[in-house]
Amino acid sequence: MRVNRILLSSSLIVVALVIQVSVLARLHLPGAVPDLLLLTVLGLALVYGHVGGALVGFGAGLLADLAPPADHAAGRYALVLCVIGYLAGLVKPESGQVRSATGPMVVVVAAAVGSTLLYAGVGALVGDTAARHVGLGSLLFTAALYDLLLAPFVVPGVMALARRAENDPLAETGSTASGDISSGWLSGGTGLRIGGQRGGLKTKAARARTARAGRIKGVKRL
Template structure:
């Protein structure tokens, strides 16, 4: 990954982690908790692709596993976000430019449901059970609602920042031009000098134009017939 991508993803993950732990986790909403970290991973994966999405997802999930209150197995959320980031990156449009909001919303819906199923499945595999836990159907439904309500305020902004980071000011000038200019040809003179020939009819140098024949003016004398 580029340095600018690493800096941007680190800043976004740090902000999302602080908001997730200090604000969203303390709202005590029914069912699931709004997952801002998941939305950050989705937005970056839709712009940068599946490889970057998996890497950022794994690192962000590992930080989430370490953040208090860490009441689950280490690496559980890292595995979930790595898998979600990889799948979200596969839905990346051409050049990372989304033409409509349909694709991001569909990806958010699939990621919210998929991350809930994966998190519950991994918890069951490692033997983690919590008394009084909300049913799986209620968790999936509330995760969908919360993430869809939060997505319009976060995903477009993060995608715009990610695209601006990747902009190269020299990318446009390195091309062959806009097509309005005509190609130039070069001529070699006998002395080894290279001359550039532009558009037809625009060259006015003496070496490229045909020399004009001199006119010989004859004086006409009265009374003498012209031979």
């Protein structure tokens, strides 16, 4: 991974982990805890691809395993996020543009459910039966719900920052980034089309004024 990727990923992961541990974990919501760290990994994986997503996921999971108040074996969440980051990177848009919110939302729900199942499965292998006492069905539903509600406010911003750090031409102008990411999540990707229509209307208006001025000069010569 390049230096800019490492610096940006590390910063975003640390911020996400601090917020998750100090704020989200203390809300005492029923069921699961909103997984801000997972959403950050998903946003980076959708830009960096499967290899970058796996590396980012492993680093984020290992940091979560070692950060207090972790109560599970080190490496458990690192394995989960490594797999999730790899799989999320496989569905990276080929054109680099997210034109609809449907695809990313499906990725978020699948990642929330998959990470919960994988975490519980690994826990069962090492003798941790906490998921059975809480109720796996409740954990799956609440994890998917909380992450789905939080995703539109996290994933598009993470993707935009990652693209800017990559010096991606898609992120050079604010209008392009807004239309590609934010509009793609919140309004079905119509922001770019509206911008293009406005530019077309301005061009047509300028041409009409030029043609009208030419006709007026011709009348004066007659």
